[in-house]
Amino acid sequence: MTSAVTIPRHGGTGGRTAVAARARQVVKAYGSGETRVVALDHVDVDIARGEFTAIMGPSGSGKSTLMHCLAGLDTVTSGQIHLDETEITGLKDKKLTRLRRDRIGFIFQAFNLLPTLNALENITLPMDIAGRKPDRAWLDRVVETVGLAGRLKHRPTQLSGGQQQRVAVARALAARPEIIFGDEPTGNLDSRAGAEVLGFLRRSVDELGQTIVMVTHDPVAASYADRVLYLADGRIVDEMRQPTADQVLDRMKDFDARGRTS
């Protein structure tokens, strides 16, 4: 299987540019004329390589849309998005699919796994689809890291919610993507299971040099990140480095208050 894009052999920076993904003047609008709704309004953002970025914002702020656009799941109305050196805006479905398959990992809020495949098969699915052989040693390490060694032959229905999300994390990590996108990956979990999953994500950044972007509205989840971006009305309105849960919560309250008075 040949690939139009280069496959990074390591999750780390590896001497590449410091920016894993960047958006320039990205506009995403639905409808036209009077019914036109702008979800993203000239957004500029750089996702630093090897960093854990959280995107926060109230419902309808455009945070999910931004993530979908960055991940090549959705198209933009105008502006450019680059993944490393590749411009992904304007790519056709075929190339986008291949890009997602080879260079991006996903963790969704729910329904992350195919019910017909067991845990291991789910983990290796992106590589199977691509026709690539998984790196055995790496796979073992990932499985070890997320603590699934004893449950690889289980079907998703035989796993708890937390275990399922850990399988999803393992799947995202296994293919060594340049960047992993998480859409509220802990939204359906209780706090303990959530903390576990977030811990793995944090460790994958610290120990494996993985780049992660996560959409969340949970201040505790955001506190695991290196950097928090705040979105409101389709614009990036603020950002915070090395956040704690309390700081994030305070900032959110600020926005809420401002939103109500304006």
Added chain:
Amino acid sequence: MTVLKTSLRNFLAHKGRMALSAVAVLLSVAFVCGTLVFTDTMNTTFDKLFQATSSDVTVSAKGSSDTGETTSRTGRPPTVPASVVGRVRGAEGVRSAEGTVFSTSVTVVDAGKDKLSPSSGAPTIVGSWNHNDARTMKITSGTAPKGPGQVMVDADTADKHHLRLGDEIGVITALGTHHARVSGIAAFRVTNPGTAIFYLDTATAQRTLVGRSGVYTNVNVTAARGVSDARLKKNVTAALGHGYKVQTAKEVADANQKSVESFLDVMKYAMLGFAGIAFLVGIFLIINTFSMLVAQRTREIGLMRAIGSSRRQVNRSVLIEALLLGVLGSVLGVGAGIGIAVGLMKLMGQIGMHLSTSDLTVAWTTPALGLLLGVVVTVLAAYLPARRAGRISPMAALRDAGTPADAKAGIVRAVIGLLLTGAGGWSLYVATEADKATTGSGWLGLGVVLTLIGFVVIGPLLAGLLVRVLAAVILRVFGPVGRMAERNALRNPRRTGATGAALMIGLALVACLSVVGSSMVASATDQLDKTVGTDFIIQGDQEYKMIDQQMVRKIKDTPGLARVTEYKLLDASLTTPDGHVSTSETINAADPTYARDVRTKTVAGNLADAYRPGSMSVFEGFADRHGIKLGSTVAVDFKDGGTARLTVRAITSDEAVVDKGAMYVAISTAAKSVPAGHMPLDQLVFATAEDGRQAAAYKALKSTLSADPALTVRDQTDYKKALKDQIGQLLNMIYGLLALAIIVAVLGVVNTLALSVVERTREIGLMRAIGLSRRQLRRMIRLESVVIAVFGALLGLGLGMGWGATAQKLLALEGLNVLDIPWPTIIAVFIGSAFVGLFAALVPAFRAGRMNVLNAIATE
């Protein structure tokens, strides 16, 4: 009322998903209604035709048929003397009487010696132009025939064969060939039933058809004003005495109608049978649709239960949806059925029968039956899913129902299925061991039904097994996409089982019939090889086409032949030693050389002795029934002659395909009792070439027979081929009718896939998000479809071949002693089913590929 409202809303919300089920109901109902309307219309048409064409009262010879058909084994129709006309005229209440001459024992050829006969198998009639026919025919060009050199042709035949005024035609009868030129063309005022009709003037018709003047085949009598047909019949009978057959128009029409009806009935019930199979297959489709709709709505139904709907209400709401579906499908089906009937009528026009749409007969029972069938079948099929819907607990509303839980095939199902299949297999085994075909066929029928139901019941289990095997054989090649297709096909074995079972039914019948058909060909070929000791078989192209004496003479004069054997059929009634009188038996009269031409096995005596003077043979079954032994005397009362007391010298075996149930006498023996004028013409003539001159003799015979295109000579190879073609044609017709059931089954596969795709929207979205390409996705769905179709085909072919082999074993008692499995057909069906799978996946795969990834992820 709320129940109705929710049902209606659900129905409309899922109209796309209901569409294929509606089509299945529509097709089955349409086929039923189409058949009924078509056969009713045919009946109306023929009724009108027979009423219109018969004269008030017809007088004919005592021995002629009730339908007025003038076919005869002697090649000359029975006649009445011309004096009858005068005596009839003298009867009270007669306005006019006219003698006519008609014969269907004719072949008409054009100048190029091509037959001018209908291709539909309808008769060719030559007769005298008369006042009665002048009522139903209109001369469109030229004039009525006058004098020996003129003939008038019906317009349809003229059209079809491009005959124009002045063209020469030849009328071939037992008396020779008569040449005439077309003087006129006449069109039917009523529906042309497909016959080709040629008119001569009365004197020419007499000379050509019956060989003498002063006789008629029929006398048409017209009643004076105010005299009823019944009255007229009585008067005419009084005037003529009882030596004649006197029939009113209604009697002739009824007799004709009866013969047509019995043919139409066979057709009607055969077609209804196939419609029934389609219905059966449709049931699977409907069950699957509703099962899937209920499964997809589990949360919704749970919510309704949580807020207080009773089980019955949920149950009923599903049934009302089914009712709506049934009504919609049936109403459309009734309409489509009338369309099918009109289409069939047009098709009949192609083969020469011009049916008028103004005769289109839609009895009120037809739409009523169609609606009833469609609705009842649909509601019954939806009953199980509806009950399952009623059982959904209110808790389902709270559960996170991603995809419905996998339905596991239960142990109870396995036990019941295996028991049924086992019982069916045992019945089939008993059938093969039966020593009488009648008892065996009962076991065969039971075995077929039980194994079919058994297979349907254990279908889900077999699905699990066979899909894994198939996956190991084919799917592995396709890597992870193949694996996911396998898992998807296995995820709900009940659904895969039911979808495959629907396909199984049609294909099982195809396989069974192909095995029986090809065994028939193989057995007959085998028997021909073993028994036939002659080179050439000469016969007419239709059952009533005889070989006249002139032709037999010419055949005998053909160079290169070692011997020629004549073979006739005579009607007779037999009085056996047990005192029993068997009427309407057929005696096979042949030259003694026939014993060498066809070596029929005997159970007692030597067949050659049966051809000695005053001797005969009977067949095993007849001998057993009537206590006949070698040396017994049987009184044979020939229909057209006297009675002969013949000694039984041989008893033939019933294990025969060729000439099964024949009773032989020598032609010379029969000739002692049957006067020359009444002796039937030859049904068959067998010719054997001198050693080493086969090829030349075959060529010579062909050229001898070219004088009458209605006769054919075949050597053994060609005869076998003709036999094979004949059976092949019959099978093709049946396959054509089974296609309906197979189409419905394919709709079922499409439906299952389409609903699965909807059900797996989120999964598909997820797979697309993590990098499954559209092509891979489509391939995955195609593979799943192929696996389901091939699974159905495997079951069907296996089951059908089992049935076919059993039927062959059973029919071995009737001479079907060679089992021949037509592997090319079986393999073609198998491969075809894979393509059917690909085809069925077209639309679902396309739709899955087009799904928006984001919407798919976001779907609740």
